[in-house]
Amino acid sequence: MSNSRAAAVLTTPDLAEALRAVRTLLDIADLHQAEVDFEGVIDSPDVLARVLHVLPDLEWWAKADKEDGSSEAGDDPAGCLPIRVFDWCNSLDVAEPFVAAMGPSPVAVRWDLNAWPEVPEAGLPTISQKYAYLTLALNSRDIYQDEPSPDHTVYVHVPSDDHIPRVEWLAAQVGGRYSGRVEISPL
Template identity: 70%
Template sequence: MSNSAAAAVLTTADLSGAIRAVRTLLALAGVGHGEVDVEAVISSPDALARVRDVLPGLEWWAAAGKEHGSSDGGDAPAGCLPVRVFDWGRPLDRAEPFAAAVGPDPAAVRWDLDAWPAVPEAGLPEVSQKYAYLTLTVHSRDLYQDEPAQDHTVHVHVEDLDADGTDRVHWLAAQVGGRFTGRVERASL
């Protein structure tokens, strides 16, 4: 297992604007072999129903702990709200419907990319799939839904914030009209 540095490059109250930025970055990176991972803290029965329609069979457990209910235990999630939901390795077409389905609840969608491309004019080499990820946090400032917010943040992942990593983060931010805010989280991959 390795870690990446997830750098915030765009924060906006407009979810459709955040998704447009994600689409731009996805087009740069390529997602021929991509997949998405999702997680959220769901508080309402309506959001839970919408999320389960988009991702049937997703794993969940009570936010208070698995001993208070989980998919492994065969419990009914609506009786255990709020619940944490997780799903890994989903097809790319599930990302946007999931982000819309969570409503006001905090969530994260992470795209596993083919690579960050080489950018010769900026002196940036290609970055392998191992460190090429993109995360959209919905109603959360952080990757793990610990900082609920009214807005949404696009994070680009790089191996480290050495010279190449910082330059790449600035370059990617510029591609979506954002800027590197200096906010970075370590993400387990």
């Protein structure tokens, strides 16, 4: 197993600004066969209903433990709240509806890209699919939702610190800056 380095490039209390930054970065990325993954906690029936409208086949388990309920066991998620969402391999078009459905709940949305393309004028080589990710941490200061916050942070993933020039270049494209904040993200 390997890890990527998720580098924060923009933190803002404005969800619309965070989503604009994500859209800009997606316009730069190679999206051939790209997917989006969701991770978070649903703790209210209203949020659950909104999320199930977007993702009727939601993958989840009870926050306490899988044995206390899961989608795999065919349990009713409403009877198992709070539940933990780990839903993978979704089409890109469900990302923003999922974000809207989650409301103020802490959540991470990760786009699995085909590549960060070469940028010859900046001297940046292609970064392959294995390390090309983009994460939006909503209502959280980290990609794992351990540190709730009113802010939203956009992270770009790269293989190592040797690729910080790519992070700085991507941050500049969205009006952000590389803050030096990096989290290790298992792939």
